[in-house]
Amino acid sequence: MKIKALFAGFVVVLAFAISVTACTPRDSEEVNIYSSRNEGLIKPLLDEFTAETGIRVNLLTGSGDGLLSRLQSEGRNSPADLFLTVDAGALHRAKVADLFQPVGSSTLDSAIPEHLRDSERLWYGLSMRARPVFYAIDRVDPEEITDYLGLADPKWRGRICVRSSDNVYNQSMVAAMIAHHGEEVTEEWARGLVANFARNPVGGDRDQIHAVASGQCDIAIANTYYFGGMTLSSDATNQDTVSKVAIAWPAQGSQGVHVNVSGIGLLKHARNVDNALKLMDFLAGVESQAWYAEVNSEYPANPAAPWSEVLESWGEFKADELPMSALGENNSAAVRLMDRAGWR
Structure with missing residues (x-):
């Protein structure tokens, strides 16, 4: 992944539009994500994921509580495969609401330290604040x-x-x-x-x-x-x-x-599971994590990722x-x- 290419796409803003029916095939070449992150702070990474894999990412952004309520209301009819939010407390509320399913990814387990992920692997931290x-x-x-x-x-x-x-x-x-x-x-x-x-x-x-x-x-x-x-x-x-x-x-x-995390979880009723797991692995990768540091001055959750110059200037x-x-x-x-x- 080229960091400069991500910056070039930083200003791109696309509307979320998903039409789902009961016959939607599982693991089609798309993945649907609900995110409480500002669109500009996640969309360039999703565009890079699409460029690398050919998997289209449909993004819906909103407040964490609003999206959580929406997921609960939609239930098994929700088109969302992933929920990304910006606080460990919000991730815990989604877990208590039984919205997630456990993830078996050796890539995520090796990239994200144990204290920055759920003990049952229901969600993983992506960046630290x-x-x-x-x-x-x-x-x-x-x-x-x-x-x-x-x-x-x-x-x-x-x-x-x-x-x-x-x-x-x-x-x-x-x-x-x-x-x-x-x-x-x-x-x-x-x-x-x-x-x-x-x-x-x-x-x-x-x-x-x-x-x-x-x-x-x-x-x-x-x-x-x-x-x-x-x-x-x-x-x-x-x-x-x-x-x-x-x-x-x-x-x-x-x-x-004290540190907190933004994090992501695989939803219980996800239709595009394989593609969702690929996206989770991608977001935990060193280059994606380095992008978080450069663009939003957040500390990478993956300890292998470098800090930005701004983060370095504040000291260890x-x-x-x-x-x-x-x-x-x-x-x-x-x-x-x-x-x-x-x-x-």
Whole structure:
């Protein structure tokens, strides 16, 4: 696969159109995928897959929850073969809804580390997004940022920005905290974190990073790939923010930085199973994984894939190797805990 060729196809946008009847043959030369990823961040790879294999890929994009509801409503009549979404919690919800079937692929098993895939091989991670701490270069000594628990320290009172508790990335982070520290310690931490908010949660991860640069807060919790997009942007505001903000990697002496995954699963009622498995193997391959890193500043789930220059510039770090399934299993407890702590 040629990375440059994928970039050339980055702007291609095609509509999803599938017509399925009861007599649709299995394993025809197509595969149908429902994806909560932005179309531009997956379509070029699918086009490359088609160019290499001759298998047409029909893509439907939407919100993760919306697509999950659609799959449940469609049941065995769904045309979808694969479900791709951007959070381990969403993948877990699809598993609980009994939407997936197990995959027997030695290629996937060798490419994707065990903690980044479902223990029953019902889904596999495709890219990692780290959730570290961003700090104002002129106001914060990064040595002050030791671990996530330390963010509840009163020294950060009125200095922290983070998005709301209804965001699944925060829910997954708290779910990981529960797995490591238990509910009692995590709730005490969440209460301390809320007490240190510089403002009521508002906006997305980019907004939190911009708020650090503008002086509304001194540190923020956000996913790295947003900062990567800002780094690669020619927008003056983004460039100004990037010049004023840096990344601190917490928990390096303990469990490591919290990470989440985008991932994919083979649906229970898939009609084009062989083609779907070929696409899953393709997306886990080194060249596809390198493309994720270059285009979206996400860390490859396949450790054999190279990092982009942007990722390299942030330095190496220890990532949490908590099994991704724990993020979904603890999601409900995390949401209740955040509510009790007053995290709105």
